[in-house]
Amino acid sequence: MSRPASESAGTEVLDGLPGADSPPDTKLAEAPGRFAPGDLVLLVDDKNRQQVLRLAEGEVFHTHAGGLSHDDVLGATEGVMIRSSRGSRYRALRPGLAEFVLNMRRGAQVIYPKDLGPILMLADIAPGQRVLESGVGSGALSMALLRAGAHVLGYEIRPDFARRAVNNVRAFLGPEALGRYEVVLADCYEGFTADGTAGVRPGGLDRVLLDLPEPWRVVEHARQALRPGGILLAYTPSVIQVSHLRKSLSSATWGMATTCEVLQRAWHVVGDAVRPDHRMVGHTGFLTHARHLAG
Numbered sequence: 001m002s003r004p005a006s007e008s009a010g011t012e013v014l015d016g017l018p019g020a021d022s023p024p025d026t027k028l029a030e031a032p033g034r035f036a037p038g039d040l041v042l043l044v045d046d047k048n049r050q051q052v053l054r055l056a057e058g059e060v061f062h063t064h065a066g067g068l069s070h071d072d073v074l075g076a077t078e079g080v081m082i083r084s085s086r087g088s089r090y091r092a093l094r095p096g097l098a099e100f101v102l103n104m105r106r107g108a109q110v111i112y113p114k115d116l117g118p119i120l121m122l123a124d125i126a127p128g129q130r131v132l133e134s135g136v137g138s139g140a141l142s143m144a145l146l147r148a149g150a151h152v153l154g155y156e157i158r159p160d161f162a163r164r165a166v167n168n169v170r171a172f173l174g175p176e177a178l179g180r181y182e183v184v185l186a187d188c189y190e191g192f193t194a195d196g197t198a199g200v201r202p203g204g205l206d207r208v209l210l211d212l213p214e215p216w217r218v219v220e221h222a223r224q225a226l227r228p229g230g231i232l233l234a235y236t237p238s239v240i241q242v243s244h245l246r247k248s249l250s251s252a253t254w255g256m257a258t259t260c261e262v263l264q265r266a267w268h269v270v271g272d273a274v275r276p277d278h279r280m281v282g283h284t285g286f287l288t289h290a291r292h293l294a295g
């Protein structure tokens, strides 16, 4: 038995996808003005340590270096420097998606920004696309998809994670984005027919994005639901998962199957001391994608 986890009131669900006929969300393109109560702010100290919080009049944020008054940020423009009660300096900026993902409240392990960017390109995510995503976890991938303009139907088995994802989406993208986002509590391995959605008609999806333990168990459901030319992409931490998945993608209904991983190496740049950082993230996950071919 499944049920909707997010409010979709006022949203017409077409082909099981939220708001597929709604106009584009123009608020996301507006240039932000001065900081106001309710805005998110990214505070960065001299050692580049970061903190994201929501501004409220009269509030004080307590750090190891003393209190930071929200009122010092309210009314200022981005980049303003403020001081804690003990004199430490902080810059105040609006968080980008990457900073929000790294600082937001999480339930499940998120996909990191280094992989989120390539996923948008490898899955060729574009405005108006109908995307099924499972599981939604903490909502990091959902946010990237929604901000790229997609309509996202999420399948998630854990109610606490579903709530967390919806809350994170609302916190960063605003309530308007929920018009293109619906999360149903359902097991994706059972198919895309959860109660509370209109169901996904054959060929009704442009993309299927997976971040769950056994993505090969979703391949047949994706084959039925993806339009010809549609893309399936799975993020999997282990190479054993890649092997299982690639076997399930080896039939004639799938083409151009590719697996890669993304390595990101930061550089230390101080004066003439320019060299790769000693440390880097060794491994996160593999990205496997394939095109659905006409049957």
Ligand SMILES: C[S@@+](CC[C@H](N)C(=O)[O-])C[C@H]1O[C@@H](n2cnc3c(N)ncnc32)[C@H](O)[C@@H]1O
Residues within 6 Å of the ligand: 108, 109, 110, 111, 134, 135, 136, 137, 138, 139, 140, 141, 142, 155, 156, 157, 158, 161, 186, 187, 188, 189, 211, 212, 213
């Ligand atoms: C690693 S998390 C996804 C994180 C997400 N991609 C993000 O960026 O925040 C994996 C999620 O898949 C969910 N899950 C596992 N098996 C599932 C299934 N059969 N159907 C739906 N969701 C499932 C888990 O509950 C968990 O929330």
